[in-house]
Amino acid sequence: MKLLQERILKDGNVKSGNVLKVDSFLNHQMDIELFNEIGKEFKRIFADYNINKILTIEASGIGIACITAQYFNSPVVFAKKAQSINIDGAVYSTKIESFTHKKTYDVIVSKKFLNPEDRVLIIDDFLANGCALAGLIELVRSAGATVEGIGIVVEKGFQNGGELIRSMGVRLESLAIVDAMNADDGSITFRN
Amino acid sequence: MKLLQERILKDGNVKSGNVLKVDSFLNHQMDIELFNEIGKEFKRIFADYNINKILTIEASGIGIACITAQYFNSPVVFAKKAQSINIDGAVYSTKIESFTHKKTYDVIVSKKFLNPEDRVLIIDDFLANGCALAGLIELVRSAGATVEGIGIVVEKGFQNGGELIRSMGVRLESLAIVDAMNADDGSITFRN
Numbered sequence: 001m002k003l004l005q006e007r008i009l010k011d012g013n014v015k016s017g018n019v020l021k022v023d024s025f026l027n028h029q030m031d032i033e034l035f036n037e038i039g040k041e042f043k044r045i046f047a048d049y050n051i052n053k054i055l056t057i058e059a060s061g062i063g064i065a066c067i068t069a070q071y072f073n074s075p076v077v078f079a080k081k082a083q084s085i086n087i088d089g090a091v092y093s094t095k096i097e098s099f100t101h102k103k104t105y106d107v108i109v110s111k112k113f114l115n116p117e118d119r120v121l122i123i124d125d126f127l128a129n130g131c132a133l134a135g136l137i138e139l140v141r142s143a144g145a146t147v148e149g150i151g152i153v154v155e156k157g158f159q160n161g162g163e164l165i166r167s168m169g170v171r172l173e174s175l176a177i178v179d180a181m182n183a184d185d186g187s188i189t190f191r192n
Numbered sequence: 193m194k195l196l197q198e199r200i201l202k203d204g205n206v207k208s209g210n211v212l213k214v215d216s217f218l219n220h221q222m223d224i225e226l227f228n229e230i231g232k233e234f235k236r237i238f239a240d241y242n243i244n245k246i247l248t249i250e251a252s253g254i255g256i257a258c259i260t261a262q263y264f265n266s267p268v269v270f271a272k273k274a275q276s277i278n279i280d281g282a283v284y285s286t287k288i289e290s291f292t293h294k295k296t297y298d299v300i301v302s303k304k305f306l307n308p309e310d311r312v313l314i315i316d317d318f319l320a321n322g323c324a325l326a327g328l329i330e331l332v333r334s335a336g337a338t339v340e341g342i343g344i345v346v347e348k349g350f351q352n353g354g355e356l357i358r359s360m361g362v363r364l365e366s367l368a369i370v371d372a373m374n375a376d377d378g379s380i381t382f383r384n
């Protein structure tokens with residue numbers, strides 16, 4: 001997605017430790033006009049899949065998922081990190097290791113909100129090692145629901161998450177795939 | 193907001209401990225069509241305030257804030273709970289005690305995303321004891337920015353948060369104010 005790549009080149013920052021900061025428009029401050037273009041693109045890609053539910057994970061996936069959901073006329077469910085007293089005991093759960101925070105979370109979705117007839121589009125902002133996505137796929141499949149596709153905004157193509165998820169037989173589409181980046185000169189190379 | 197009150201009566205559940213579960217449409221599964229009606233109502237209320245930024249807090253405020261932002265043509269910034277390696281040292285921070293989770297969080301916003309010229313609308317799903325809102329107001333004022341108003345979806349009118357925040361001289365508008373609820377018979381009484 002050309003608009004997104006241009007924005008990453010303009011406002012993204014490469015930091016040491018393979019960190020790509022896009023917090024001025026994607027995951028801390030959020031450019032809602034850009035999110036609408038992202039949502040339209042996901043709809044274009046997944047138009048034929050009869051998606052009836054969008055699943056994401058808190059926190060930074062939620063905004064993109066909600067804007068995207070407008071193009072599918074579907075509700076959004078977000079998976080929650082760690083148990084809350086507001087969640088009933090009846091949950092699907094899995095463990096996810098966060099690349100960003102270097103720790104392991106319990107991630108849950110109430111059983112009320114994933115059902116066998118659901119045709120789910122999973123949306124998230126980043127794909128790195130694929131742990132979060134693998135966990136979300138597991139939650140959907142635990143419910144007997146179908147993962148129709150996965151829409152990612154930025155994939156780090158030099159990490160193994162994309163390969164891992166595509167090997168699970170799921171259609172994964174990333175709007176920008178970063179194949180290389182360099183903290184010294186700030187350069188970013190996208191996959192064509 | 194009549195549509196919201198009707199939805200709370202239809203799909204909300206009163207649990208012991210003053211918990212109102214609205215997780216089927218507001219803060220776990222999210223009804224984006226309802227969110228659009230909420231966003232329009234916030235725009236109607238705050239149309240004259242020249243809002244240029246919406247601030248919320250992760251996680252359950254993000255979806256409502258993003259949909260609402262479409263009516264203000266503004267970006268959204270969400271305050272983050274606890275330090276992440278992706279956040280620069282340059283942050284505004286405060287401590288917030290969560291009613292839901294019974295613990296205290298450090299809450300931060302990057303200094304890049306709150307500036308003295310910002311006219312901020314704060315959006316959140318729930319208002320109970322007001323700690324989260326007081327923290328967000330403090331973050332905005334730390335930046336020298338202006339809180340033009342606060343839009344809440346559900347206020348628990350029998351807790352003291354509404355009084356606390358209104359006494360700070362901020363315009364606070366809640367789309368539904370619950371004055372009483374009863375876990376035994378499931379009844380919910382709204383303020384007129």
